[in-house]
């Protein structure tokens with residue numbers, strides 16, 4: 001896959017300039033510049049969405065990331081591994097609702113091996129004409145390591161069994177300093193990038209994500225954006241970038257830092273800007289201003305990625321509408337089912353009609369798309 005050309009005629013924004021924007025620039029100034037870039041890239045005024053469902057085949061996970069409220073130990077009373085009939089019912093319902101894709105992700109279950117994943121993929125492909133957007137880099141590495149295969153070999157096997165594209169989950173912040181706290185057992189940044197590069201080289205398209213608003217510093221955000229931009233320059237395999245903010249509810253990270261937050265509040269101090277060097281140990285969900293600023297900066301920095309997704313799942317419908325004027329051109333997915341963010345106590349629910357209305361009332365033409373951003377239906 002050839003590297004994509006930069007999509008703007010202007011010189012690309014440097015890391016230093018981006019850092020300065022993130023730390024000091026006025027929100028509306030960055031937002032307007034990002035909106036102009038969005039208009040240049042998508043002059044037709046269309047905002048897309050995909051009809052799909054998140055199917056989390058298991059919540060058993062050995063990684064136990066501190067920011068994640070979804071995982072369970074294998075013996076926990078609410079630990080599960082979906083049986084095939086339940087999985088097929090979910091896919092059938094998705095297709096009946098006009099769905100074209102399933103997002104298939106789960107924890108790192110110690111009893112599953114590459115044969116399980118291949119058989120799962122084949123059984124779905126045999127029954128349903130659906131794009132399987134599945135297994136983020138930590139899952140791919142787990143399958144590879146437990147089978148003694150290289151990442152490329154693992155991807156080749158999964159591709160042959162029916163895997164179509166790969167979601168950008170498990171990136172969080174591609175800074176190992178931050179990963180050490182958020183997810184010490186998870187793959188390092190270099191391996192996340194290695195999986196994505198190998199997938200792109202095999203002709204698979206993937207998305208890239210970033211979870212911010214926890215303990216990272218502005219420099220970590222820039223390191224993340226720069227790693228994605230550099231890889232995209234070489235492969236052109238990312239279809240979209242999806243920044244979303246940490247949801248602290250029910251997470252170990254929040255419990256660990258709650259004491260720090262209380263102390264901070266007692267002193268009358270507010271963690272008013274995570275985008276200034278982190279000085280307080282308390283964790284607060286990213287504010288609307290922080291979200292919009294990071295979103296706009298992502299649009300500006302990732303000049304080689306066509307699509308930036310607004311995250312209504314974490315930000316709610318109204319802020320997602322505003323995001324369409326801060327660089328986003330995609331509304332993500334209808335998410336007929338979502339379990340991971342919901343486990344943190346954040347549960348926005350939208351129908352396809354809600355999404356169409358939201359996009360239209362924000363001044364854009366709504367359009368359903370497929371995984372590869374081909375338009376299916378304009379509304």
Ligand code: SF4
Nearest residue numbers: 061063064065068071
């Ligand atoms: S984020 Fe993923 S890898 Fe980490 S504990 Fe949750 S399910 Fe497991």
